[in-house]
Amino acid sequence: MDFKMIPVSNPYIDIKDLRYFKKLFKSKILTDGFFQKKCEEIIKKKISSKFVALTHSCTGALEISTLLINLxxxxxxxxxxxxxxxxxxxxVMRGAKPIFxxxxxxxxxxxxxxxxxxxxxKTKAVYVIHYAGNACDIYRIKKHLKKKNIYLIEDAAHSFLSQSRNKYLGTIGxxxxFSFHETKNLVSGQGGCISINNPKLKKRVNFILDKGTDRYNFIRNYKKKLISSKxxxxxxxxxxGSEYRASELTSALLYSQLLKVNEIQKKREQIWKKFKNCILNxxxxxxxxxxxxxxxKSSYxxxxxxxKDxxxxxxxxxxxxxxLIAATFHYVPLHKxxxxxxxSKQKLSVTEKIFRRVVRLPLYPDMKLKDQKKIMNKIKEFCHGQY
Ligand SMILES: Cc1ncc(COP(=O)(O)O)c(C=O)c1O
Known part of the structure; x- marks a missing residue:
């Protein structure tokens, strides 16, 4: 008998990921080094972005966004x-007001x-979330905001490599x-990144990422950290600004994850589709x-x-x-x-009615077949039984 709970998420890491830590330890460069730059290059290319910087979290990247648009x-x-x-x-940390x-x-x-x-x-910006890896109605929203000169920011924490009309989410607004937190598709412990698509917003980003300084203009080459006395x-x-950049330790783990990103996404897709087929029947x-x-295209x-109830x-x-299956609820509405x-004292009837009816099932790349079968059998048992 297996008495271990099947978790809701599980990072896809193994001992092989350690090889990049060895390289990192040998280099003795623990900030702003090879791995940070390499990950930025890979992500920029993968999602066809105009600018990408790694951050210590998606939360940090969101804070940067509010500074860039001068909230x-x-x-x-x-x-x-x-x-x-x-x-x-x-x-709210910028003194602005969220409207839910x-x-x-x-x-x-x-x-x-x-x-x-x-x-x-008064509306300065709209922040959308591409929930669960699925694109929101982004082009319709964008079209409307463009007419009114309102910024569109995409929280694609769940949606790295998801697409809408063949364009990567996070590059449309x-x-x-993005988030690379332990619970996300790619993990770096805690980590994230920001992609800037509006060229006008690029000017200040390195200042903000470097604690409000123009350090980046002096130290572009990670191998030449020392500024010459001449x-x-x-x-x-x-x-x-603040300390928003990702460290080399987290970047080294992300680098290793990026090298197996196709495998990670494929496995998630297969598991997701198997659940769907089971449920359709x-x-x-x-x-x-x-x-x-x-x-x-979803990141699943x-x-x-x-x-319904x-x-x-x-x-x-x-x-x-x-x-022993960690099915669980998700967000509690922020306005409550x-x-x-x-x-504010807003009322949102759709959100209020639905949030307690939402359930997340376990989903992670190395879910064992026997565990997925168990989950599917228990769903069927619940549906056919008198529960
Ligand atoms: C939609 C969304 N945005 C942002 C975050 C924050 O991400 P991080 O933990 O990388 O700061 C999360 C965390 O789960 C999230 O679900």
Whole structure:
């Protein structure tokens, strides 16, 4: 008998990843070195971006985005309430106000129609999340925002290498951000990156990434970190900023992950599709699954089902966990949080009705076949039984 819980996510790492740490330790360059630069080059090329920088997290990349678009007091920013707290924090830390928008119940992505309703003269930006690896209605949203000169930022934390109309998510709006946190498709411990697509926003990014200094202009070559005594120049404080760059340790792990990215994505896709086929064959089920829109390509980050009834979803989670399968809920709407209640009292009926009915199933590249079979059998058992 296997008494270990099947986890909801599991990083695809093994002992071979250590070889890059050995190289790194030998080099003794632990910041801004080979691995950071190499990852930036690989990602930039892979997603056809105009600018990519690795960051210590997607949260950090979101903070950079708010500095780049000069968010300030009096500005409003539309964001999905059904989302991660990092966007909301980045906005309020600049003194701006988050305006929470509804989601589309089919995809759990931000609702295009609700964005339109919430735009006014104060709206400076819209942040979308491409939830679960699936593109939101990005081109329709972009078209509308362009007319009004409103920035579009894509939180593609779940969606590295996902596409919409053959363009990579994170490269369609003005700025895109990604996560390489332990729970994501590619992992670097904690890590992320920012992609800048609007050339006007590129000017200040290296200052912000380097704690508000113009250090980057002096130390471009990681091998020549020492500034020659003949160069009578210093770098100094020129802008807002913080320590946003990724260290060489995390970059070395990400480098190793990038070398096997196709394998990782393929395995996720196969597991996701097997779950879908199993579920399609279940009659009279009380839930539906969220799926990629037409003309898009998913990164298959999450397998999410939505129950018609809140009590049923809780019963399902209990049943699966009793059977050592870590099925679990996801986001709690931000507009209902203690922090958000201090700044607004919005009501979002779709989001409020749906969030307790959302369940995530385990999904990770090296899921054993016997574990996936167990999960599928338990789903069938639940659907056919009197639970
Ligand atoms: C949509 C979304 N954005 C941002 C983040 C934050 O990512 P990180 O942990 O890399 O800061 C998360 C974390 O799960 C997320 O789900």
């Amino acid at each position: 300030k007091k009096g500005d409003e920013v539309i964001i999905p309430s059904y989302g991660f707290v990092s966007i909301a924090n980045a906005i 928008a509804e989601i589309d119940p089919q995809t759990l992505n931000i609702s295009h129609d609700d964005i339109i309703k919430k735009i006014n003269k 003005d700025i895109g951000v 160069v009578r120049k210093y770098y100094s404080w020129v802008d807002y 279940i009659e009279n089920k009380d839930f539906y699954i969220i799926e990629p829109l037409v003309n898009t 980050h999450l397998f999410v089902i939505i129950f 809140q009590k049923k979803s809780q019963k399902f989670i209990d049943f699966m966990q009793k059977n 949080s203690k922090m958000a209640r201090k700044i």
